[in-house]
Every structure is written in structure tokens, then in C-alpha cells.
Amino acid sequence: MYIVGLGSYVPGEPITNAMLATVFGDVVHKVGDHFGVTSRHFTLDYQTDRVMHGGNSDFCVRAIHAALAQCPHVSLDDVDLIISASSTPDDNLPTLSSVIQSKLGIQKTMVMDIRGGCAAIIQAILTAKVYMASGLFRTVIVTGSDCCSRVFYPYLHRNKDRARVKDVMNTLLFGDGAGAVIMQSTPPTSGGFQVEFAESSSEFADKDPGFIFSLGGSNTSYLGQSDVALSRVFQHFPKNIERYLQQVIRLTQDRIQALGVTFADFSHVIGPQANQRLVQDMNERLMGYRATYYYVGDRVGNVPGGALLMALDSLSKTYEWAVGDNVLLMGMESPKWLYGYAILRRVSL
């Protein structure tokens, strides 16, 4: 299975810590420096809360058009399946993937949503791969995206004088954006990657969460509640992250090594973002190997669903691929410690 087109989209210009500090004070610098985030993109104007660049489905459509531009032989009529991976769909229903279908103007296709964090895009790629391997579908669009600012920013902005470190960390470290790939069962004539292997698993479901993000659900309805605090929507548990994240990384590394592959076999490792300590840890793990750790979280903040494809697209714009280069995409998420990875191999220039 092959990635024949790759694209990404971020709304507007980068919003720096210095810009946000004019609204929220120096706490932005303190938190941004601590977690290694210098800027992010919001669809909202950070000074007025006005929506400037649409929502999640719009980001996905723009990323898809960028990906389609790389594979002119693919027509929207060819698309058999659209899979979207996100934690912030436009609405619970209709599904994000069906809204994307509508905005693309595709009359008939199968659509599927995967709700998740950083590992969801790996699950989406794996699902596409399985469908294509079955022979059922030949052309699949996969998107990974999130629109975080419309969830939290208006509330935070209204309550800026009461903003605490936890509020800033849970919000301003997150950003908006999308990545998209066009996948086909036949190899591309130029560019593109073969999806050599993909796996996703959940083996720590009994552990306490590192992060909970809830806009309400059937267990916790927010209907009729006039003021739901940010601290209820976003809950972070740093001690659990310190306790379990390393275990998940080690588990992923063991799974990859069990395939007979090491970091020496990759030109780049693309992994989770918005955590300086994790980046340092990954760089230490990669020390002595050929692979370089690449991420864009410092520039775009944490965009859970979109992170890996946005980073891959960013890398592809600056790095001169050689045929045979291998890239490792690693996704892991703290709510229930899911992980996933995909091994991509450059197939042509």
C-alpha cells in the first residue's frame, strides 16, 4: 500500500508566545518555555475570538487538496473511502468524514471516523491498509486533524484575568491544523511512500490516565450547565505521564525491534509533540544512530490528530528524500496510553 499524495494545512499566521503574552501575561512564556512550544496556529483571531479560517473539516479539505496536487492522476471520483482521525470533530454527528465528503463534493464513497489522540492517525493508516489489502478499495483518503482553539479559546479569553498555569498549559499549548494522505494500492510513478508496516495497540488500559479531554458525553452531559470550567474539560495528570509514558515508548521500541528493525534503519523518526522532555528523551535514544528525530510541535503546538502527517509534510518540504529512505511515525497518547507506529519507505523521487 502506498502514500501517493501528502499535504497539510495550518490556519493563518503563527501566533507566538509573545503575542499571547500581551493578552495573558508572562505565564505564557513560562509555560511555553517549559514545554518547548514557541508558536501555534489558531483559526480564531487571538485578540477578538472571531473565527477567521473555518473549522476542522475545512482544515481537512485544504490538506486533502494539497495532497491531491501531488498526484494529479487521482480524481475525487476514484475515492473509495475517507477516514478521518480527530479528537475535535465539527460536531458529534454528522461524522467529520461525511462532512469532509460533502465539502469535497464526492457523491458516493464510504466514510469512517476514528476518534482519538496522537495514535489515531496510525489507526487510520492501518485501517486504510487493511481495506486495500482486502482488495475492496483501491483509493483511500486519510486525514488527521484537530481544531482546538474553537473549543477553549473564547472561554479562556473571557477569563484571562483568572488564567492559571494549568489553564494555559491545557489550552495555549494546543493548536489547529490538519494533515492528509492519498493512499492507493498501486505504487506512485514519482514521490510517495510505501506503507511497509503499521501496528497499533492498547496495553495499558488499566493504568490511570495522563490526560482527559471531555466536552461531555452520554455519561457526563453538560446540557443546561451555564459555565463548565476549563479544569473540567481538560484534566492533566503529569505524574501519570512521568510514570507511564516511558513505558509506552519502550514498548513501541521493543515492538519495532521485534520486526528486526532498529533506529539505525531510519532516516527520520517522527513522534509526538509539545513535550520538550519527550523530545530530549527521543534524541538521547537516537544518539549514535543515523535517524534524526523530527517534530513540529514547537512551531504548531500540540495538534493531536494532525501532528504526525503535518510533521511528515513539513519534513518533505525541506528534506531531499532518497529512494529507500525509511521513516518511522510514532504515535502515542496519554488518555489510555494507546500507541501505534508506521514504517514508511520512500519508493521513488
Added chain:
Amino acid sequence: MTKDDMLMWVKNDLIYQRLKLGDMGFTMNDIHNDVPLFDSEGLDLDSVDGLELAVGIEQKWGVKLGKMDDSMAKDHFQSPNTIANFVLELQNNRSEGV
């Protein structure tokens, strides 16, 4: 400001109120001068709480603490007592133009 006044500010304003420890079932009696802040035997605070304390000190006293890393936490944020000493030291340094 005396050491006692600073300790009262650290325990009540900075730790108890700013971190909203009352919501977590703590009372002011739990926050004695030498209670370990980040230890499970004490208040069991996390790294984000540590950042919150640093921001609170900076905002109240107009000082810059630098990067809030493990070394800073170990050296100056062990207990209300060590924080109070640290803030007083920063104030003294500032008034001496150091």
C-alpha cells in the same frame, strides 16, 4: 517582610489558595512549614503545580526565577520553608543590586 510573614504568604496565598488545595481535601493544618511539596508523603504536587508556584512568586514579587527544572525544584521548592528562604534571598539580592 519578616520570615514569619513570608512563610504565611507562601503557605496560605501561594500554596493553599493559588493551587486550590481546599478543593483537594487539604486544610491549612496540612501545610506546615516543612511539609514536603512534591513527595507522596507530603502534598504530592506535580510539575505543573511547581510551575504555578513559580509564576505566583514572579507575579507577586516581580522577580524572575529562570527555568523551572528539577534542579530548581530540588534546591528551592522542597517545602514552604525553603520557598520562603528563596524568595527572601531573591528580595535581598535585588535590594543589594546583585
